[in-house]
Amino acid sequence: xxxxxxxxxxxxxxxxIADDKYFYVRSCVRQNFFPGAETTFxxxxxxxxxxxxxxxxxxTSCSGIGYHSDLxxxxxxxxxxxxxxxxxxxSGYENLVPSCITSFGLYTEIIDTWHHFPETLDKTRxxxxxxxxxxxxxxxxxxxASDVFYKFxxxxxxxxxxxxxxxxxxxxxxxxxxIGCHYAKMFPSKGxxxxxxxxxxxxxxxxxxxxxxxYPERRHCCGFGFRQFAVMANRGYSLSNSKKKFESMxxxxxxxxxxxxxxxxxxxxxxxYTLSELEGKTYGKDGxxxxxxxxxxxxxxxxxxxxxxxxxxxxxxxxxxxxxxxxIKYDPEKKYLGKNDKKLSKPLQPTFAL
Amino acid sequence: MKQFGFSAMTPRVIDYDGDDNRILNYVLRxxxxxxxxxxxxxxxxxxxxxxxxxxxxxxxGVLLRRGxxxxxxxEINKCMLCGKCNLVCPRGINTRNVILSIxxxxxxxxxxxx
Amino acid sequence: MNKxxxxxxxxxxxxETAACLAEKGVKVTLFxxxxxxxxxxxxxxxxxxxxxxxxxxxxxxxxRLKDSSVTVIxxxxxxNISKEGSMITVKGGDARLSTDAVVLASGFQIFDSKxxxxxxxxxxxxxxxxxxxxxxxxxxxxxxxxxxxxINRVAFIHxxxxxxxxxxxxYCSKICCVTGVKQAIVLRSKIPQTEIFCFYIDLRMxxxxxxELYREAQEKHGVQFVRGRLSEAAENxxxxxxxxxxxxxxxxxxxxxxxxxxxxxxxxxxxxxKSLGKNIGLTQRMGAFIKPADEHFSQNKxxxxxxxxxxxxxxxxxxxxxxxxxxxxAQIVEQYLMNK
Numbered sequence: 061x062x063x064x065x066x067x068x069x070x071x072x073x074x075x076x077i078a079d080d081k082y083f084y085v086r087s088c089v090r091q092n093f094f095p096g097a098e099t100t101f102x103x104x105x106x107x108x109x110x111x112x113x114x115x116x117x118x119x120t121s122c123s124g125i126g127y128h129s130d131l132x133x134x135x136x137x138x139x140x141x142x143x144x145x146x147x148x149x150x151s152g153y154e155n156l157v158p159s160c161i162t163s164f165g166l167y168t169e170i171i172d173t174w175h176h177f178p179e180t181l182d183k184t185r186x187x188x189x190x191x192x193x194x195x196x197x198x199x200x201x202x203x204x205a206s207d208v209f210y211k212f213x214x215x216x217x218x219x220x221x222x223x224x225x226x227x228x229x230x231x232x233x234x235x236x237x238x239i240g241c242h243y244a245k246m247f248p249s250k251g252x253x254x255x256x257x258x259x260x261x262x263x264x265x266x267x268x269x270x271x272x273x274x275y276p277e278r279r280h281c282c283g284f285g286f287r288q289f290a291v292m293a294n295r296g297y298s299l300s301n302s303k304k305k306f307e308s309m310x311x312x313x314x315x316x317x318x319x320x321x322x323x324x325x326x327x328x329x330x331x332x333y334t335l336s337e338l339e340g341k342t343y344g345k346d347g348x349x350x351x352x353x354x355x356x357x358x359x360x361x362x363x364x365x366x367x368x369x370x371x372x373x374x375x376x377x378x379x380x381x382x383x384x385x386x387x388i389k390y391d392p393e394k395k396y397l398g399k400n401d402k403k404l405s406k407p408l409q410p411t412f413a414l
Numbered sequence: 415m416k417q418f419g420f421s422a423m424t425p426r427v428i429d430y431d432g433d434d435n436r437i438l439n440y441v442l443r444x445x446x447x448x449x450x451x452x453x454x455x456x457x458x459x460x461x462x463x464x465x466x467x468x469x470x471x472x473x474x475g476v477l478l479r480r481g482x483x484x485x486x487x488x489e490i491n492k493c494m495l496c497g498k499c500n501l502v503c504p505r506g507i508n509t510r511n512v513i514l515s516i517x518x519x520x521x522x523x524x525x526x527x528x
Numbered sequence: 529m530n531k532x533x534x535x536x537x538x539x540x541x542x543x544e545t546a547a548c549l550a551e552k553g554v555k556v557t558l559f560x561x562x563x564x565x566x567x568x569x570x571x572x573x574x575x576x577x578x579x580x581x582x583x584x585x586x587x588x589x590x591x592r593l594k595d596s597s598v599t600v601i602x603x604x605x606x607x608n609i610s611k612e613g614s615m616i617t618v619k620g621g622d623a624r625l626s627t628d629a630v631v632l633a634s635g636f637q638i639f640d641s642k643x644x645x646x647x648x649x650x651x652x653x654x655x656x657x658x659x660x661x662x663x664x665x666x667x668x669x670x671x672x673x674x675x676x677x678x679i680n681r682v683a684f685i686h687x688x689x690x691x692x693x694x695x696x697x698x699y700c701s702k703i704c705c706v707t708g709v710k711q712a713i714v715l716r717s718k719i720p721q722t723e724i725f726c727f728y729i730d731l732r733m734x735x736x737x738x739x740e741l742y743r744e745a746q747e748k749h750g751v752q753f754v755r756g757r758l759s760e761a762a763e764n765x766x767x768x769x770x771x772x773x774x775x776x777x778x779x780x781x782x783x784x785x786x787x788x789x790x791x792x793x794x795x796x797x798x799x800x801x802k803s804l805g806k807n808i809g810l811t812q813r814m815g816a817f818i819k820p821a822d823e824h825f826s827q828n829k830x831x832x833x834x835x836x837x838x839x840x841x842x843x844x845x846x847x848x849x850x851x852x853x854x855x856x857x858a859q860i861v862e863q864y865l866m867n868k
Contacts, residue, residue, distance in 0.1 A: 061651060061652060061653065061763060062650060062651050062652075062653070064650070065642065065648075065649075065650035065651035066651055068642065068650070069645055254645065256645040256646050257645065257651075274763065275762075275765075276762035276763065276764055276770040277762070278762065279760065279762075292419045292420060293419075293420065294420075295418075295419075295420040296420035296421050296422060296423050297423060299420065299421070299422050299423075300422045300423040300425070303422050304425070311765045312765055334418060335422065337416045337418075338416075338418065338421055338422060339422065411416075426780060426781070427780070427781045427782065427783045428775055428778070428780050428781065428782040428783065429783050429784075430782065430783065430784040430785070431784070431785050449746050449747050449750065450743055450746045450747050451746075452742075452746075452753070453755070453777045472777070473777070473778055473779075476775065476777045476778040477778050479752065480775065480778065480782070482778075505743075
């Protein structure tokens with residue numbers, strides 16, 4: 061493989077990411093399934109990078125989940141998005157940083173629609189005014205949370221205690237990077253690196269010491285599309301997409317998977333359990349699963365935050381193998397303890413150790 | 415094994431590297447003109463059977479080429495051997511012989527001769 | 529006659545027009561930006577439909593040029609053309625000529641396949657273009673994968689950079705389909721055990737001998753044609769490529785592992801055609817190709833008087849068409865000069 065070819069493409073797809081004064085909007089899925097990830101992101105932005113990042117408790121879901129499941133008409137979604145912008149304006153910010161990839165894709169799509177069809181923008185202003193009495197302005201800068209970390213990846217590296225290197229062998233960890241579909245597939249120019257060879261996670265991982273694995277189904281969707289799994293009968297479809305990815309990456313023996321979308325790690329993590337139960341197959345090198353992380357969690361780990369504060373106990377596929385490989389100190393006894401060491405119950409063991 | 419209410423689906427992608435070419439090789443031996451088929455569909459258009467039931471000779475030819483033979487046995491029996499396809503083929507392929515060869519190949523596979 | 533003509537471009541069209549005009553007694557100066565004349569054809573190995581060597585064409589034209597009185601100026605790019613009264617001033621390098629007529633024979637260049645990111649040209653080891661393959665055949669070296677392994681399966685991908693909204697080229701480049709079939713046949717004769725697949729949208733076998741070539745490829749060389757445009761290519765761990773297309777004739781998606789992928793890149797107007805066309809303000813068609821004054825009656829005239837078109841600067845053409853067009857241009861220029 062010739063890296064220069066990829067570098068030429070990355071140079072073509074660079075985007076403008078704001079420097080400071082961010083307005084953060086949370087993700088429905090990440091909030092619920094990986095709450096530690098968002099806390100880690102905010103902690104890093106405020107305490108480590110010393111940026112002004114603000115979160116207004118009045119903000120809501122972007123309603124992408126409803127729009128993509130055919131539950132909400134486009135006009136409603138536009139109005140909800142407009143309200144988000146209005147809340148942001150009210151708080152005095154212009155740079156929007158969504159946590160969720162689908163939100164990012166939705167905001168980009170709606171801003172683009174308003175640009176090409178100005179009558180929809182006028183209608184949305186009218187709807188918002190009638191429903192809530194609010195007015196709004198379109199954000200000056202829209203960047204996903206992973207874009208922000210991409211911008212500051214070198215600063216994070218400087219402050220890092222650990223790197224993505226296997227302490228025992230001295231070799232870089234083999235990382236599969238997975239980008240959410242809504243990040244670049246719809247608007248390749250809005251994603252760092254474009255849609256074919258995205259650079260946003262590659263840049264971070266390589267600067268932090270890891271080695272990227274380029275496998276054939278790299279571009280394939282993981283199956284986390286709201287309408288693919290919302291109804292139980294469809295979930296086999298979703299599962300098969302993840303399975304296709306796992307089968308493709310297995311010969312490369314990756315150590316871990318890193319994603320930037322909140323839904324992808326949910327599925328890439330949980331479906332490994334489902335596949336192990338249904339087919340008795342695991343995809344990791346040592347017969348176990350491949351641990352899945354989001355970029356915030358990885359950043360937190362290399363900065364030395366406690367793994368249980370980051371929320372790694374919520375992962376289905378055990379992350380201890382990576383913690384050991386990197387050489388991070390953690391207390392296994394504290395994994396299932398709550399605040400003030402309160403004893404919480406432990407999850408059941410799956411049939412196959414993941 | 416746990417029941418989840420769903421399971422992984424079998425891919426319907428033609429995986430060219432995983433297919434069975436015995437019937438194709440036999441047909442190409444018996445009727446070499448089959449190589450110049452250009453899938454124009456003239457045969458299917460004139461076919462007596464495909465007017466009334468779902469039988470597509472052109473498509474069977476393509477599937478045969480890709481090594482997909484699971485539907486072949488059921489479908490090939492729908493041919494009435496009327497010979498209209500033979501009349502219209504612009505490339506001059508002996509389509510009737512192709513069909514008869516497929517049938518012969520299927521019998522041979524059943525009798526473990528292929 | 530004591531008239532002068534400047535021919536811009538020393539490819540086969542430029543050479544043919546220049547030689548024809550010189551033979552009629554016109555004073556011809558030919559500018560060529562590269563070190564040697566011959567243009568794109570000089571880089572090619574063999575030509576459809578008879579699979580003759582391209583050197584035959586080049587040598588024939590070089591001899592005619594040498595035997596004629598044409599002044600050939602190589603290594604010189606024409607930088608400016610302007611009309612001054614009834615004459616045209618051409619500036620190139622240190623030369624500044626005032627001439628009666630100018631023939632634009634600046635031709636085409638091959639589409640840059642790096643722009644099709646999903647095919648991985650310039651990134652994956654075993655993805656080459658049709659011109660890369662011709663260069664390999666010209667060197668007469670054994671054809672293997674980048675790491676030297678034997679090739680068991682090759683895929684030719686049609687319509688790369690043509691009929692494609694995403695790269696801005698809507699037109700058909702005409703000659704790539706038959707080039708692919710010809711290359712498949714020549715490759716098969718070099719590596720007889722190889723399986724060859726051609727992934728096409730429509731097969732454009734328009735010329736004399738082309739349909740026969742298609743049939744020969746299927747009948748004698750076992751080349752298989754899959755109707756389905758390639759959507760993406762990815763590299764496997766062993767360096768082979770995994771390609772995805774739809775087998776539209778059976779209605780199912782298809783996945784295949786191949787050792788070598790050849791992209792049949794289309795024709796785009798050359799940088800010279802693009803910049804000169806823009807500078808002079810010529811009417812363009814099909815992107816930046818030059819539009820002839822009339823499709824049927826004046827294919828060699830364009831929107832500027834005294835400027836004539838020869839060859840592929842007006843659109844994709846095969847070699848025999850280019851040569852016919854070049855001769856027709858010479859005749860039209862001669863007529864113009866006589867009436868001037």
